[in-house]
Amino acid sequence: MKNRYKIIRVWAAIICWSLITGLFLDFTGTLHPYFGFLAKLQFLPALLAANVLVVLLWAVVTFVFGRIYCSVVCPLGVMQDIVSYFSGKRKKHKYRFSYSPEKKLLRYSVLVAFIIAVFVGLTVIYTTLAPYSSYGRIATNWFAPIWRGMNNVLAYLSEQADSYAFYRVDIWIKGLTTFIVSGLIFVGISFLAWKHGRTYCNTICPVGTLLSFISRHSLLRITVDTTKCNSCGLCSRNCKAACIDTKQHSIDGSRCITCFNCIETCKKGALSYKLHLPFRKNNEADIPEVKKETEGQVNESRRKMLMFTATLAGTSILAQAKQTTKEFVAATERKSIARRKQQIVPPGALNARNMANHCTACQLCVNSCPNQVLQPSDRLETFMQPVMSYEHGFCRSNCNTCSQVCPAGAIRPISLEKKASVQVGHAVWIAANCVVNTDGVSCGNCERHCPNGAIMMVAKDKDNPDSLKIPIVDAERCIGCGACEYVCPARPFSAIYVEGHENHRIL
Amino acid sequence: MDDKKQKNDKGMSRRNMLKWLAAGTISAVAGSYGWRRTMSCGKDGYSTAGVMPEIIPTDKMTYRTDPHTGKKVSLLGYGLMRLPVKEGANPNSDEVDQDMVNKLVDYAIAHGINYFDTAHPYHKGMSQIAIGKALKKYPRDKFFLATKMPTPHMPTLEQAKEIFEKQLRDCQVEYFDYYLLHNLQTIEVYKEIYENRGILHYLLEQKRKGRIRNLGFSFHGTRSLMEYLLNLDLQWDFVQIQCNYHDWDRGAELPAWMQQSERVPARWMYEKLTEKQIPITVMEPLLGGRLTRLSRSAIAILKQAAPEQSIASWAFRFVGSLPNILCVLSGMTYMENLQENICTFSPLQPLSEEEHKVLDKALDVFLGNRTVPCTGCQYCTPCPYGVDIPAVFAHYNKCVNEEQMPKDRMDEDYRRARRRFLIGYDRSVPELQQANRCIQCGQCVSKCPQWINIPKEMQKIDRFVEKLKLEK
DSSP states (O other): OOOOOHHHHHHHHHHHHHHHHHEEEOOOSSSSSHHHHHEEEEEEEEHHHHHHHHHHHHHHHHHHSSSSSSIIIIIHHHHHHHHHHHHSSSSTTTTTOOOOOOOOOHHHHHHHHHHHHHHHHHHHHHHHHHHHHHHHHOOOOHHOOOOOOOOHHHHHHHHTTTTSSSSOOOOOOOOOOHHHHHHHHHHHHHHHHHSSSSSSHHHHHHHHHHHHHHHTSSOOOOOEEETTTOOOOOOHTTTTTOOOETTTEEOOOOTOOOOOOOHOOOOSSOEEEEETTTTSSSSSSOOOOHHHHHHHHHHHHHHHHHHHHHHHOOOOOHHHHHHOOOOOTTTTTTOOOOOOSSOOOTTOOHHHHHHHHHHHOOOOOHHHHHTEEEOOOOOOTTTOEEEOOOEEEOOOTOOHHHHHSSSSSSOOOHHHHHTTEEEEEEEEGGGGGOOOHHTTOOOHHHHHOOOOOEEEEEETTTTTSSSSSSEEEOOTTOOOOOOHHHOOSSSSSSSSEEEEEEEEEEE | OOSSSHHHHHTHHHHHHHHHHHHHHHHHTTTOOSBBBBBOOSSSSGGGSSSSSSSOOOOOEEEETTTTTTTTESSSSEOOOOOOOTTTTOSSSSSSHHHHHHHHHHHHHHHOOOOOEEEETTTGGHHHHHHHHHHHOOGGOOOEEEEEEOOGGGGOOHHHHHHHHHHHHTTTOOOEEEEEEEEEEHHHHHHIIIIIIIIHHHHHHHHTOOOOOOOEEEEEOOOOHHHHTTTTTSSOOEEEOOOOTEEEHHHHOTTTTTTGGGGOOOOHHHHHHHHHHHHHHEEEETTTTTTSSHHEEEEEEEHHHHTTTTTHHHHHHHHSTTEEEEEEEEEESSSHHHHHHHHHHHTTOOOOOOHHHHHHHHHHHHOOOOOOOOOOOTOOOOOTOOOOOOHHHHHHHHHHHHHHOOOTTTTHHHHHHHHHHHHHHHHHSOOGGGGGGGOOOTTTTGOOOOOHHHHHHHHHHHHHHHHHHHOO
């Protein structure tokens, strides 16, 4: 018997998930004006953006309905449901779950670690744990390339047909670390979902744990009618949250994500979605904690985390090493990323600290950037958060897309007029790389492309006004847009690059 | 409808006219003779940029013979859509300044103009009444009067009859020398009004009765409509088309809802009509005044070739040089327009081959239609900084030649053209080999057998591309 709550839940989830995935795939900026709010509705970014309304909304919704946020709005949650659905489609795997007691210690310690990380600024931990952002990274690093690949096939076909409906887009790994981390998380979470359903949500996810404080006492809850229940255990075996204790006839509201699968499964009609008065434990039995097991898991996860971090550090060092060993290449090759002392954060981010403290590294801005300037950082202190780099383009004055899409308040909305005068960094000239010095030719490409007139060409030899001209930078007029760096012909490293500023300044 | 813009332009340049008139008077006082340059005091009006002879000839008008009637029609015809209005009135209003109209018509007839073209909707019907009053005192065989059945009003047969009778009454004539089906655009409308409603039959009847001497149509439509009209079992006495050097190869711009393949080049129509031996009257010889407001560089080219000729005269001479043109209509609001145009047509000097080339060049420049003369010989390659020079030029030239250049943000298909240009650019030239990679080192310059200033052209294209990219 189909349950109408479940039908609503499934459709709402499919729509939400598809649109959010669409936000991460869309490179044309078409979806954002209409569905960008879905990103801003996400719990953790809203919490970090101090978006009280959204946080309150979810608190109230959870208090009334339970964790429908987890089953409908969270894209990572829905992704797990999708994996789990296909896992259940296998023969004899429909009823593959079983009840397991709540692992409170693990849940709370992860949550505490997460909160500490947010306050201390341990970016690695909280960006990795943030569920929506995890999904964002999976989508942008693993789904988007496929999407873009399909687009490029269409672009190829439309080119053959002399049509301009589709155009080719670049597919490249914007951050190797992020690519690997998101891949590992994708595989790990999918594996858990395939085997055990919503394990991640009910053990590790900090948002799940936070909402579970409220959902434990939610008004509407799934209830077992003991007079009808024949303790067949079918519901428990079909519960992806592993929260139905058939023996006790109890359902753990803290882990129940109100998917309504159990109601649908019950052949006796013993389960229903019913109003409970607050803080009265009618059906819920306290579940004894199995300490030993939990501790074991904590240790294991800690170990995993350490290993994880080590792997990351290793890969980023490897990535760096790879860059340095690059030989000189022709100008038609893409240049290497400049080694900036201070990373550049986009206009609207205000300063490096604001970015570090608010960004959950969902990659929405990275994917939306039409000029391909934003890339996820490889450094630990700004782990996977967006930084600007100018190998594929520069920050054009007609664009403030990243500030519009950011759900977390890491990049605050900024007008184009204001953006034009925000200094995010300043250009630095490296004499040894400049083609005027290395090739003995006249150039001035940086000066010609500077939109602010911050670069002047002066004679190299001050006694000879006819000598080749080299650029000098008026740092007071430079806003750090990176046009000079982008067009600089020097390889492998640009002869003029932008050094970031920790605090943005209005010129 | 004929172009309304032109009217406003003229209205705006009234002050300049007065300045010009003052300048003309002063120079007349100075006592010089013959052609003389006067001060060019405005960028907007051809009448101010022109010249004026001391004495405007009354007996040198060029005439063309109508093959159907054998009568001589002045090559310059008077369009009556833009008559002078009373002080402060809207230029399109019915408050026509009758005294001034009388004066202009008298002057025109005195200087040899004998073709007058009005229509039902002009000045909300007042144009027909005004010309009727102005021409009343002249013998009926001294002038040719043309008016039109208002197709856009979608008249029924009864209404058409009423309109026709009213037109005769308003114009105070017994017959029309030339009568047109006004503004034919689509086959559907034509068929509905003139075939299904029987209005064509009625007009042919009027022709048999002698109340219409020549029946034709004025055309603003599609290629298929023109083909349809010319293949009818019916000899049109004349056809009025939009013809000028801009539309000659390109055709008039069609509304966005029409298929652009339906765009009809004036040359095609001219050749078709000439083949069928149908005389042509021309409207929009100045494209609503746009051909007097060319870009600075285009004006420079024309003025360099003939400093004492007005920009408008080039357009008139282009059309007038075509032998099968019976009459070129110009809507003249002010005496100065009239005088200058009479000068151009008294007599009309056909464009020489050389002058045709100058005009082509000016038009190309005006349309931004300047390709880089790159032949793709690849002598310049490889660029040490990776620019694919021939590919960049090839893409640019392709867009110019296909008239796909995004020009003005206000243009209707600007966004489409911009998208095409930028996507096409990325398709034909890899990102790292585009024009912005040119460092102006100049190593290619000596290698080019076409003497193209490659760095300069690169910079121009780069700026153009960056401008496009900055415009959302």
